[in-house]
Amino acid sequence: MGVMLEKLAAQESRRMLDDDELAARAERLSEQYLQGRAAPDTVRWVTNQNSAGLVHPRRGQYSPLAPAAGMPEYVIDYVMLHELAHLLVPDHGPRFWKLLESYPRTERARGFLDGVAAADRLPNPQRNRDDARGE
Numbered sequence: 001m002g003v004m005l006e007k008l009a010a011q012e013s014r015r016m017l018d019d020d021e022l023a024a025r026a027e028r029l030s031e032q033y034l035q036g037r038a039a040p041d042t043v044r045w046v047t048n049q050n051s052a053g054l055v056h057p058r059r060g061q062y063s064p065l066a067p068a069a070g071m072p073e074y075v076i077d078y079v080m081l082h083e084l085a086h087l088l089v090p091d092h093g094p095r096f097w098k099l100l101e102s103y104p105r106t107e108r109a110r111g112f113l114d115g116v117a118a119a120d121r122l123p124n125p126q127r128n129r130d131d132a133r134g135e
Contacts, residue, residue, distance in 0.1 A: 019043065029081050033102045038084035071112070078109030 017025065023043040030038040081103050089096040100106050
């Protein structure tokens with residue numbers, strides 16, 4: 001488990017895409033998997049959310065969560081597609097999931113994200129020691 005968390009931490013240290021690169025990636029993903037129908041006016045990273053991203057369909061804004069930047073490319077693409085799909089369908093009903101069927105790594109990415117969420121819930125002896133020392 002420690003090795004997995006160390007690898008994730010190393011990946012998080014990678015350079016985040018700037019807003020222009022992020023917008024270009026969103027456009028490419030929309031074209032490739034959503035027939036170009038999800039076209040946000042703005043795309044920018046956010047750091048203050050508890051979800052994978054923030055979508056404002058009426059304002060045409062999409063903001064993926066910054067920690068996703070350190071995840072594998074296929075997971076970033078899935079997270080971006082997931083949020084872009086919300087520009088077209090606001091809920092998680094059958095129409096929404098139908099949009100994501102075209103991305104071949106949907107299930108793998110969802111499994112990865114489930115694993116990350118589960119790891120966050122596990123006790124971390126190092127974190128507990130650091131907390132006890134006030135670090």
